[in-house]
Amino acid sequence: MLRVIVRRLLQLVVTLIGLSLLVFVWLRNLPGGPIEALLGERATPERRALLVKALGYDQPILVQYAKFMQRLLTGDFGNSIRSGDPVTEVIGRAFPATIELAAAAMIIAIGLGVPLGYLAARHRGRLLDNMSIAGTLLGISIPIFFLGYLLKDVFTQNMHWFPPSGRMSTGVDNTEVTGFFVLDGLLTREFDASADALWHLILPALTLATIPLAVIVRITRASVLDVLNEDFVRTAEAKGLRHKTIRGRHILRNALLPVVTTIGLQTGALLSGAVLTERVYNWGGLGTLIYNSISGGRDYPVLQALILLAALVFVVVNLLVDLSYAFIDPRVRVR
Amino acid sequence: MSLLDVRDLSVVFQRRGERPFTAVDKVSFSVEPGQTVGLVGESGCGKSVTSLAIMGLLPRRGNKVTGEVNFDGADLLKLRPDDMRDRRGRDIGMIFQDPLSSLNPVVPIGVQVAEVLERHRGMDRKVAMKEARELLDAVGIPDPMRRLKEYPHQISGGMRQRALIAIALACKPRLLIADEPTTALDVTIQAQILTLLKQLVDETGTALIMITHDLGVVAGLCDTVNVLYGGKVVERAERHELFARPRHPYTHGLLNSVPRLDSPRGERLHAIRGSVADNIPWVEGCAFAPRCDNVVDACLEGTPPLEPTATGGDLRCNNPVSEEVAVP
Ligand SMILES: Nc1ncnc2c1ncn2[C@@H]1O[C@H](COP(=O)(O)OP(=O)(O)OP(=O)(O)O)[C@@H](O)[C@H]1O
Ligand code: SF4
């Protein structure tokens, strides 16, 4: 088990180094760039040259990369070109917002998706099953942007059930501990702040959850259908076990293996969904930061760090998936 | 009174857009306490469907089960699903053909034995595990303490079937149904498992329904044998009677196709000609007619009835093999 983890971490390091080089080269070859953004289109060549030199962009790209890596090893990601703040700080501010949003979305997707998929499989071919098939098709194909604005329109403008945007109402007193607002409120016993944050969280989380929810329902349904045909389910029935035992220990424990893999992949894919969702609800997390760093004149240092962070999250999530796989399936453990 | 009395049991599969298919056709037989009864016949004759119908384990949809399954004074087919669930595993145990796929791959053997004790005998996990250890020991699994924590893929095929036998017998049921329990095993292991089953049913007084297509298994184990063909019982006889004087041409053919130690060297085995695919529907005559050497006109004029024989058995045939020439 330990060997697997160590091997995966080594793979991670290699992946990140390769990826960082790719990203580094790629970003610097994109049209447009921070110089134009900072100085405007009509800056004099002298001023441009000065700034290029100051930022080190006149050196060969590999030299730039080497310097970047050197600083990286000391934990220094450089400063944002847009704001001048250290990149770690800029990202640190936005990180909890996105994690909170993504975690809420995954809780919704898993919490609803697995039971729904199970029920659909058990009622195969009947109304509930057909509804879930139609629903998941819709969930997968509807564009997030569209769904986001639709929900926002209906539930905030028309019904006024939820606040339209942001993570917290103005004037709510909250103390930041972790940066996860719902959690912070609970930790500091400021429950009204928690409730307010939760209230803001629901619509964006639902929006972000649609695709993973639809995928999880489908995979769970297919997987449960497979397991229902297995001989050991018949054995469990022949033992006269209770429904509850058969469902949990015999059907779901086996059916969840592919679902866990899906959850890992979907968590990675959440990052792209978060960019759109955060735009719609003005969420102020990493998605917003990515958007601003690209459209507001290529903020190389921030973008670089963001892409590496995304890769890191992806790999770590999949490592967790593999570990939980080994936990659920003893046949994996011995290998 | 019989422990189990199956009366006119029929199972008709009906899928949307398909013709109804009668897999089990008015099958009747009974099992006395402690008795071992064989259900014999070739693949597809309805052995498994019969046993699943008795257990109430057929799919909930797509089939119609009629007749009676009287067990211990109650018709199992009329029980509420929850009452049947209480009886399965407690009053009737069952073991299946493929021991690997019949065990849950992600649950330790110990838990798979213990859960049935927890369910029906109200034990908590700790007590149930202790009992499970003794059960594994009783079915001849070496080092049972270690096996409790192991998973099905970590033990051999023979041991898996032993574990399944331990599970089926955990609550000391009065009836055990074994559906081809040795077919998936090596020949040497087959003999061990059969010996074990025989020993266990003798010791505990459990009645056994032995389902098999292998007459060798029947010879060593069964008191009474029911031969099934195309979903119907075609011959029923006490074991010695059946082996000494098979009356139905199908039974006769089955016996002749079994290699015998005492048959003259070089003599060819007589396989039954044709295959199940040649069957005609019972309503048009005897389903076996297209493959039968004894066929007479009456055989194509409606289902031959099942009638008692002079030796206390039952026979469904218009022109049975004569008693003298029965076995070479
Ligand atoms: N769920 C089902 N739906 C439709 N037909 C079925 C179903 N289960 C079994 N059958 C059919 O019923 C017939 C009897 O099947 P059964 O499994 O009882 O045969 P068997 O005697 O146990 O044969 P084997 O030796 O191969 O196990 C077969 O023709 C089979 O195709
Ligand atoms: S009834 Fe006729 S066809 Fe059928 S087994 Fe007997 S002799 Fe053969």
Ligand SMILES: [Mg+2]
């Ligand atoms: Mg069968």
